[in-house]
Structure formats: structure tokens, C-alpha cells
Amino acid sequence: MMxxxxxxxxxxxxxxxxxLEAEEIKVEKKSQEHNVFHIISSxxxxxxVPREEEYDKIPPYLFLRYFANDPNGLIIVSELxxxxxxxxxxxxxxxxxxxxKSTRFIRFNKKEKFDDEQFLENLKHYYKCNERQxxxxxxxxxxxxxxxxxxxxxxxxx
Numbered sequence: 001m002m003x004x005x006x007x008x009x010x011x012x013x014x015x016x017x018x019x020l021e022a023e024e025i026k027v028e029k030k031s032q033e034h035n036v037f038h039i040i041s042s043x044x045x046x047x048x049v050p051r052e053e054e055y056d057k058i059p060p061y062l063f064l065r066y067f068a069n070d071p072n073g074l075i076i077v078s079e080l081x082x083x084x085x086x087x088x089x090x091x092x093x094x095x096x097x098x099x100x101k102s103t104r105f106i107r108f109n110k111k112e113k114f115d116d117e118q119f120l121e122n123l124k125h126y127y128k129c130n131e132r133q134x135x136x137x138x139x140x141x142x143x144x145x146x147x148x149x150x151x152x153x154x155x156x157x158x
Contacts (some may be wrong), residue, residue, distance in 0.1 A: 037108075040066050043096040045104050055089045061089075067095055070106045122153035 012020075034042075039050050064080060065072030076098050080091060123134040126149055127141050138146070 028061065036062065041106070043092055044099055044106055046096070048100075050092070052089075055092060058088050058092065060091070063091065063095075064100075066106060066108055067099070069108060070099075070103060072100055072103060073106065079080060119150065119153075126152070 034048070034050065034054060036059070039054050040060055042048055042050060064077045068077045073095070078094060080086065080094070086094075099132055120131065120134055120138075123138060124131060127134060127137055129137070141149075
């Protein structure tokens with residue numbers, strides 16, 4: 001078989017054509033898929049613009065919490081928290097346009113880990129409180145009181 005320019009054309013079967021098209025579609029889909037964190041951070045790093053269906057993937061709490069980690073974003077987030085009926089797409093573009101172009105990355109704060117989990121459990125039991133309150137008590141307690149509580153629970157929890 002010859003093409004228009006007189007060059008030989010390799011004949012391909014239908015199965016080979018279907019297989020090649022399927023591989024192209026997979027590669028194209030993979031390049032288009034973005035997880036939630038990529039979509040949220042794209043408002044700051046401006047690497048891509050999300051598609052219409054990707055805006056619905058963004059949880060509002062996570063979106064606003066991400067921007068609250070930046071001093072410039074905190075002011076904007078406090079304003080968006082007051083207005084609850086704004087569509088997700090508008091929130092995204094509002095943050096994208098309001099954040100300074102110099103901001104390229106915002107670190108997402110993770111939960112702090114406490115070294116002595118057993119002592120934290122004992123402290124929660126002693127004061128009959130939750131983990132966050134126990135950590136606050138630990139910051140406020142003098143060293144002598146901490147040692148006294150450790151001695152009470154020396155052989156395990158009561």
C-alpha cells in the first residue's frame with residue numbers, strides 16, 4: 001500500500017490501532033487527573049487551571065485551612081468564612097486573584113505528635129479531659145505537678 005507521497009505505509013491491524021488509541025487515552029487522562037491538594041495549591045502556584053468538575057472535589061474546610069497558614073491568606077479566609085453561600089469556583093478564583101504573586105508555596109501544618117503517649121493518656125484520665133485540653137494542661141503545669149502525676153501512674157494507668 002502506498003500513501004500520497006509514494007512512501008510505503010506500514011499496515012496495522014484493527015487490534016493494534018485500538019491498543020494504541022487506548023494507550024494514548026490513558027496517558028491523556030493521567031496527565032489531566034489532579035488530586036485535591038494539587039487543585040488547592042494551584043490557586044497559589046498557578047501551574048494549571050482546574051476543570052469544571054475538579055472544583056467540586058475541593059472540600060471548603062480544607063481549602064480555607066490551607067490558606068489560613070499564610071499571613072496574607074488569613075485575612076482573606078476570615079472574610080470568606082463569613083460568607084457561606086459562595087460557590088466553590090468563586091472561592092477558588094477569589095483566593096487565586098487575591099493572593100500575592102510572590103506567594104508560591106504554603107506549608108500545610110500537620111498535627112503535632114506527643115512523644116510520651118502513655119503519659120498523655122494518664123494525664124487525660126487524671127483530669128478527665130480530651131487530648132487537646134491535656135496538652136494545654138501540660139504546658140501550664142509546673143514540673144513538680146507533672147512529676148507527681150507520673151508517680152501516681154508509675155505502674156500503669158489506674
